[in-house]
Amino acid sequence: MNSRILHADPQLPRTGGAQQAQRQAIDVAVGILIRADGSFLLTTRPSGKAYAGYWEFPGGKLEAGETVAQALARELNEELGLTLEAAAIRPWRQQLVDYPHALVRLHFCKVHAWRGQPQMREGQQHAWQTLPVQVAPVLPGTIPVLQWLQEQAREKPPAAPPAKPAHRSSNNSGMR
Numbered sequence: 457m458n459s460r461i462l463h464a465d466p467q468l469p470r471t472g473g474a475q476q477a478q479r480q481a482i483d484v485a486v487g488i489l490i491r492a493d494g495s496f497l498l499t500t501r502p503s504g505k506a507y508a509g510y511w512e513f514p515g516g517k518l519e520a521g522e523t524v525a526q527a528l529a530r531e532l533n534e535e536l537g538l539t540l541e542a543a544a545i546r547p548w549r550q551q552l553v554d555y556p557h558a559l560v561r562l563h564f565c566k567v568h569a570w571r572g573q574p575q576m577r578e579g580q581q582h583a584w585q586t587l588p589v590q591v592a593p594v595l596p597g598t599i600p601v602l603q604w605l606q607e608q609a610r611e612k613p614p615a616a617p618p619a620k621p622a623h624r625s626s627n628n629s630g631m632r
């Protein structure tokens with residue numbers, strides 16, 4: 457868990473005034489959907505929401521009584537029409553972000569398997585991206601994730617393609 461708070465747009469007033477430094481964090485479940493080729497899904501925030509048009513990973517706030525995995529499965533179904541199994545949701549990292557509109561605790565989860573094709577049910581844009589991402593602007597609370605993914609890629613480069621099979625003489629073919 458990253459215990460440091462990220463202060464987004466610190467020059468802007470916080471909702472409710474300065475005493476809101478004590479405000480309660482809102483838990484948010486966020487999915488990093490990763491395809492077999494390593495690309496991951498980013499979507500834009502719908503109009504009418506804070507930071508509309510900024511790119512983020514899909515997800516949303518936990519409802520009362522929900523776990524992070526339950527909230528993520530619900531949000532990705534509502535927003536994108538995808539079906540996620542709990543076993544495919546891998547909690548990864550957390551980040552606390554102090555936005556002008558809210559204090560949020562982001563629960564980032566990696567997801568490598570789902571059913572369905574993403575449908576943008578809230579009029580969002582979407583893009584499958586690799587690093588460095590080609591979309592902008594990226595939501596402040598999402599930028600650290602791109603850095604973490606970059607660090608991981610440096611530590612653990614993608615596996616090399618399999619070596620070409622050694623030449624076999626024809627009289628070996630079919631033998632086990």
Ligand SMILES: Nc1nc2c([nH]c(=O)n2[C@H]2C[C@H](O)[C@@H](COP(=O)(O)OP(=O)(O)OP(=O)(O)O)O2)c(=O)[nH]1
Binds near residue numbers: 484506553596
């Ligand atoms: N989904 C998502 N939210 C993020 C990311 N990074 C980040 O700072 N956030 C913040 C933005 C918002 O303050 C909060 C998500 O709240 P939201 O309002 O979009 O959630 P929601 O879909 O449940 O919205 P609603 O019920 O208010 O309509 O988390 C990210 O990568 N994905």
